[in-house]
Every structure is written in structure tokens, then in C-alpha cells.
Amino acid sequence: MTTIAFIGLGNMGNPMAANLVKAGHTVHGFDLVPENLTVAKDNGVVVMANAPAAIKDAEVVITMLPAGKHVLSVYEDIAPKAGKGALFIDSSTIDVESARKAHAIAAKHGLGSIDAPVSGGTGGATAGTLTFMAGGAREAFAKAEPILKPMAGRIVHCGEAGAGQAAKICNNMILGISMIGVSEAFVLAEKLGLSHQALFDVASTSSGQCWSLTTYCPVPGPVPASPANRDYKPGFAAALMLKDLKLAQEAAQGAGAATPLGAEATQLYQLFNAQGGAGTDFSGIINFLRGDAT
Secondary structure, three states, X not given: OOEEEEEOOOOOHHHHHHHHHHOOOEEEEEOOOHHHHHHHHHOXXXXXXXXXXXXXXXXXXXXXXXXXXXXXXXXXXXXXXXXXXXXXXXXXXXXXXXXXXXXXXXXXXXXXXXXXXXXXXHHHHHHOOEEEEEEOOHHHHHHHXXXXXXHEEEEEEEEOOOHHXXXXXXXXXXXXXXXXXXXXXXXXXXHOOOOHHHHHHHHOOOOOOOHHHHOOOOOOOOOOOOHHHHOOOOOOEHHHHHHHHHHHHHHHHHXXXXXXXXXXXXXXXXXXXXXXHOOOXXXXXXXXXXXXXX
């Protein structure tokens, strides 16, 4: 099997690394947070003292980091030290320009690379059912695909460098907009005396059907697995949704694309975060729309 370095063992990275271990790979991991390293060790990851130590002898390097500046800093540090022919996979959600710069750093040192952000949240990371949206050369993608499979339900090659990040921010803009739309509908239904279950039964089998309704319903009851049944404990925190919406707006401005609903969703999540919702699930925006305190 393959020796894999995994840098960034947070809420997403740790279960992803655990699934690689279960698949028989040797995983060397590093994270700046000691508690994350403890969890990783319990999951069978070989914990290393720093990122350069983690990548020593690694055939594949996976990063899952908060922002583009972190990815570029780590790439600048470790790419010169990576083994010949190593493949770099960045599964962070970052801006397209930073993703392309990361590819350039890898190429400068003769390394293959793909940007491969994910969708599916912590539940998908744990279950190994994430959707990977990959950008990069086909040769690099072909090498990456078998590594991604133990963590994935679906893997899509979206195009050249940065295409994975482009797909991710477009997808999450749809998600943010649709969650607000579903939440507004339930708030209106409450005012009109319509039960949550009645609206769900109609909309989930009619033209209002969408993932935000059928899989992640923002009210308790109709979808038992949704965060609404756990007091909006995050599977995907509102702070992360705001981050992705901001990335989409930055990309839209750079590309000259009109995204008025994306802009409005960004403003609403900005307000929701500012009023204390940042650490709750993004579906908790229904409480903000009701006028409830978080």
C-alpha cells in the first residue's frame, strides 16, 4: 500500500485520515493542535513532530487546511523536501488563485498535484462518502483517484488546475442560497399554521425538492439525521458557509459574473455569524430568519 502524509487533522482531516488507515495505507500525520494529534493517533495515524517529518518517504501528500495562505505556506515549506515523484493533493477549500499558485509550487519542484476540495461535511468524512471535485492534469488525477476512493462516494475530475475549487465554491453558493430559501419557506409555513411535516411531505416530492430540504431539513422531525434534531450542532458550521460564500463572491467579482442571490446569501450569513451563529450549523440560519436569538 501507499505511504501518505496527511497535514491538517481537524474535524474533516482526522476522519479522512482514519479511512485511509482502514484501507491499509500507512498515514503519517501532522497538525498544530495537540488534541487533534491525540485523536489521529487513536485512529492509527503515525503522528509526526512537524510537516517536513510527515512527508519524509511519503508517496502522496494530502493537505486539509483553513485558507489559501496556509496551503501556500505549507507547500513552500515541504515541496522542496518531498520525494521524487510525490503527488500533492490539497483538499482544503480555498480561492481559485491560491489553488493555482499551489499547483505552480508543486510543478516547480517536479511534483504532480491536484486541488480536490470536498463536499459532504463531517458525516461524509466519517462514512467515507465525500464528493471530491478535482482540478489538475489528467495524469495526476489518475494517480490520485485510487488514493481518494477510501474517503469518497464520488470523485469528479472537473478540469485543469483550480477547477476543483471553482466547482466547490459554485456548489456551496447554491447550498447557501437554497438553505435560506428552504428556511424562509418553513418560517412562512409556521406563520400560516402549516405543520413542518406537511410542508416537508409536499415540498420533498414536488418542485421545491432540494438537498437542503430532503437531507438537511432545517427544522426538527422530518429528517432525523439533520442537525436541527441536535440543537444545530454543526456538521458544517455557519462560519465555514460564510467563508465559502465570500470565496464565491471574490471569484464572481474577479470574473465579472452577476450573482445577486449569492451576494444576498453572503450578507445574511454575515449577520447570522455576527449575532452568534458562527459555531452552529449553517442550517441554524432559520432561527435568525425567525428573529430568534442564537
